[in-house]
Amino acid sequence: xxxxxxxxxxxxxxxxxxxxxxxxxxxxxxxxxxxxxxxxxxxxxxxxxxxxxxxxxxxxxxxxxxxxxxxxxxxxxxxxxxxxxxxxxxxxxxxxxxxxxxxxxxxxxxxxxxxxxxxxxxxxxxxxxxxxxxxxxxxxxxxxxxxxxxxxxxxxxxxxxxxxxxxxxxxxxxxxxxxxxxxxxx
Numbered sequence: 001x002x003x004x005x006x007x008x009x010x011x012x013x014x015x016x017x018x019x020x021x022x023x024x025x026x027x028x029x030x031x032x033x034x035x036x037x038x039x040x041x042x043x044x045x046x047x048x049x050x051x052x053x054x055x056x057x058x059x060x061x062x063x064x065x066x067x068x069x070x071x072x073x074x075x076x077x078x079x080x081x082x083x084x085x086x087x088x089x090x091x092x093x094x095x096x097x098x099x100x101x102x103x104x105x106x107x108x109x110x111x112x113x114x115x116x117x118x119x120x121x122x123x124x125x126x127x128x129x130x131x132x133x134x135x136x137x138x139x140x141x142x143x144x145x146x147x148x149x150x151x152x153x154x155x156x157x158x159x160x161x162x163x164x165x166x167x168x169x170x171x172x173x174x175x176x177x178x179x180x181x182x183x184x185x186x
Contacts, residue, residue: 008073009123011115016084019071020062021055025079029054031103040141041101042163061085072100072116074107081107084116086124086133094182095132096124100147108143114150121151121177131182138163139171148175 008015029049031037038045047053061069067087071080081104089096098121100113117135124130135153137144149155153175161169 009070009119011119013110014072014074014112014115016070016072016116016120018062019058019069019080019083021058023071023080024051024055024058026051027079027081028103031105032101034103034105036105037101037103040138040144061087066090070116070120072102072107072112074112082112082116084113084120086120089128089130093132094130094184095134096128096130097134097136099135100144111150113147117147117151117153121153125177125179125182129179129182129185131179133177135175136172137175138165139173140165145173145175151177153177 008017029051032041032044032049032054035045058069061067064087066089067085068089069083069085072082072084073080082100082102084098084100086096086098098117100117102108102113121133124133134156135144135148137148139158154177156174156176159172159174162172163170
């Protein structure tokens with residue numbers, strides 16, 4: 001889904017904007033292949049990523065009617081350090097799922113991910129008129145949990161043994177942001 005933004009969505013220390021194939025760079029590809037980065041990224045770690053496979057993913061998200069992929073830029077940097085994605089966007093239910101990945105480890109522990117989640121969530125609730133945005137994660141992914149809590153998400157429920165992680169059954173935790181002022185658009 002091509003999201004039209006006149007300007008990037010800015011937050012303290014950075015910004016996000018829709019990602020284009022021309023934004024793909026070697027650091028992005030290398031980061032996705034880094035076992036510390038892709039530990040919780042099921043699809044990414046299933047095969048070695050290449051410039052072409054990453055560009056294909058970006059193109060698929062541009063063309064998808066139910067997804068939007070954004071790059072995360074640190075202030076003053078030419079190349080993005082992460083991505084944030086709305087997907088499974090459901091117009092009937094006015095809901096979506098969200099995921100974030102900082103593939104450049106130099107951007108970790110600076111609040112970039114939670115700021116990006118916060119700014120995209122607020123924009124999607126207000127501009128796309130969503131009423132519910134859901135983030136699911138492995139229960140032991142504490143960095144992701146902290147990211148979404150810092151962005152204002154609330155714990156909703158756990159699903160025991162939902163996934164297999166490193167060869168064992170693992171629980172999933174689900175957090176959500178809700179538009180408490182939501183009214184059906186006319």
